[in-house]
Amino acid sequence: MDAFQDHYPENVAHCYGCGRLNDHGHQIKTVWEGDETVTRFTPEPYHTSVPGFVYGGLIASLIDCHSTGSAAAAMYRAEGRDLDSLPPFRFVTGSLHVDFLKPTPIDGPIELRGRITEVKGRKVVVETAVLAAGVLTARGNVVAIQMPEDFGTAKPG
Numbered sequence: 001m002d003a004f005q006d007h008y009p010e011n012v013a014h015c016y017g018c019g020r021l022n023d024h025g026h027q028i029k030t031v032w033e034g035d036e037t038v039t040r041f042t043p044e045p046y047h048t049s050v051p052g053f054v055y056g057g058l059i060a061s062l063i064d065c066h067s068t069g070s071a072a073a074a075m076y077r078a079e080g081r082d083l084d085s086l087p088p089f090r091f092v093t094g095s096l097h098v099d100f101l102k103p104t105p106i107d108g109p110i111e112l113r114g115r116i117t118e119v120k121g122r123k124v125v126v127e128t129a130v131l132a133a134g135v136l137t138a139r140g141n142v143v144a145i146q147m148p149e150d151f152g153t154a155k156p157g
């Protein structure tokens with residue numbers, strides 16, 4: 001089954017977490033399973049924090065891009081639109097909160113299961129459970145905001 005990220009327009013397909021065109025990135029893939037969005041990712045040995053366990057920054061990164069992809073898919077679904085239909089929905093992260101509940105073992109796949117808890121205007125809130133071998137090890141809450149037309153054009157400072 002095609003993942004949400006397979007439908008990202010080329011100009012937003014370079015993200016380190018989810019861009020299919022970023023050879024150095026995680027290239028995560030997210031799909032619907034009923035009303036949940038699901039990403040499965042197998043960490044590499046170099047994603048270590050304490051030996052045997054996954055680096056928390058990787059978990060945050062996976063939650064981040066899992067959630068922005070989920071937000072876009074939720075908007076398409078809410079409007080009854082195909083993922084390839086125009087204009088495309090693009091979401092960036094407004095806030096990212098992670099609770100690390102237990103160490104996440106590095107020796108197997110990680111599953112992220114997202115639920116859409118709010119869709120309001122340009123904002124979508126996604127709550128994500130992170131599971132390793134079926135055990136909940138972290139929880140994420142992301143406020144994803146539809147990307148403004150002028151995103152990235154304002155000068156810093």
Ligand SMILES: CCCCCCCCCCCC(=O)SCCNC(=O)CCNC(=O)[C@H](O)C(C)(C)COP(=O)(O)OP(=O)(O)OC[C@H]1O[C@@H](n2cnc3c(N)ncnc32)[C@H](O)[C@@H]1OP(=O)(O)O
Nearest residue numbers: 012015068072088089090091092093094095121123143145
């Ligand atoms: C096809 C697929 C392509 C997919 C495209 C793939 C892209 C990959 C993305 C990967 C994920 C990332 O790492 S993205 C990179 C990291 N993130 C960023 O760089 C974003 C930097 N921040 C910004 O540009 C801006 O602050 C925005 C866009 C997030 C928000 O600015 P804005 O557009 O002016 O928002 P504004 O009108 O004030 O607010 C709109 C609503 O959002 C809420 N809101 C705004 N900011 C926040 C916030 N930090 N925390 C909570 N809520 C917030 C407001 O209360 C309001 O809610 P209400 O009053 O309406 O209820």
